[in-house]
Amino acid sequence: MPKPRALVVLVPLLLLTACGTEGGAGSGGADTVSPDLPVAGTSWTVDAVTVDGRRSTAPDGAHVAFDEDGRVQGNGGCNSFGAAVAVQGDTLTVTRQEVTAMACSGDRGGFEPEFLKVFSGPLKGTLKGDDLRLTSPDGRNVLELTTEPPVPLTGTTWKIDGLVSKETASSLPAGSGAKARFVIGADGRITGNLGCNNFSATARLDEKARTLTVEGPAATTRMICTPPQMNLETRLYELLDGPLAYRQNHRTLTLTEASGEGLTATATAR
Incomplete structure (x- = not known):
């Protein structure tokens, strides 16, 4: 400890x-x-x-x-x-x-x-x-x-609980984020759910530069969900399309793109 x-x-x-x-x-x-x-x-x-x-x-x-x-x-x-x-x-x-x-x-x-x-x-x-x-x-x-102790960045289930816009954080829209979570694997994959469908994609983690880059299209299921869930999923897929700077503070993780748009996530209870 x-x-x-x-x-x-x-x-x-x-x-x-x-x-x-x-x-x-x-x-x-x-x-x-x-x-x-x-x-x-x-x-x-x-x-x-x-x-x-x-x-x-x-x-x-x-x-x-x-x-x-x-x-x-x-x-x-x-x-x-x-x-x-x-x-x-x-x-x-x-x-x-x-x-x-x-x-x-x-x-x-x-x-x-x-x-x-x-x-x-x-x-x-x-x-x-x-x-x-x-x-x-x-x-x-x-x-x-x-x-x-701080949780590890990889192998932890991160529950998405907010959106970031130029340093201002807000909660997820009502009825949208019950399933939204992801895991960054040590095998170079990121998997999870962005509101509606499960997904899996290749990810490159640079711990020295503190960046996470999702590479290539994600493989997803094809479920139809409620409009709030689908809208959140579309927004999160847009955020994951490109390099993201990350900041981890023990159990809290923030991912942001160059424009300042991003998401916040919290490690689930162990």
């Missing part, structure tokens, strides 16, 4: 150069500088959230992933979200910027609003082993997380 690395983005220069105390006063004492919460480059499963003393267990798929440039992405159990994050000492401040708008029912629909309510603003982090607790300033709201 990879060790978390210290966050170096959005942190004052003083904290980057300090070795434990200000002014070389030695270790300990009132002038000790607290180390920053080491969350950059880490990914976490959401276990539970407590709001005003009421604890709710998270549904499968709820997760958060911190990158190394002051961003956090994830899924609240239903929708994908993105936010800016700043860490100073043991305080993590989240400023949410975007959330997709897919409607969910049952446990997923009930858990997500509470998760989003807690995962916002300043939160005090307590790291113990593989567990991270984020607590609101008044102590009434708590988010419980468990670290997880």
Whole structure:
């Protein structure tokens, strides 16, 4: 399991150069500088959230992933979200910027609003082993997380959950994406379903350049589905026609063409 690395983005220069105390006063004492919460480059499963003393267990798929440039992405159990994050000492401040708008029912629909309510603003982090607790300033709201290793790019089933247009993400059209998913194989094939029909095609993965290129026409089944599913499938086939830049943040994958159009996908629960 990879060790978390210290966050170096959005942190004052003083904290980057300090070795434990200000002014070389030695270790300990009132002038000790607290180390920053080491969350950059880490990914976490959401276990539970407590709001005003009421604890709710998270549904499968709820997760958060911190990158190394002051961003956090994830899924609240239903929708994908993105936010800016700043860490100073043991305080993590989240400023949410975007959330997709897919409607969910049952446990997923009930858990997500509470998760989003807690995962916002300043939160005090307590790291113990593989567990991270984020607590609101008044102590009434708590988010419980468990670290997880990144999933491999190849061999993982990636569920398509959004479309990208020039850095703006949106959820899939209603009724279109229940079957949309793909697997990048180590054998040079990409297989899956883009909304309606199963497909298989040759793919070239360049991990150094971080590009994925689907080569040649795809072999597909010939089912007729609902208009939303067929429209999504047509759009996704258009996106896969040419080289795509990819960005993986643990369980989240984004594929974009040169125009900025693309898709987002999340690794399915293992």
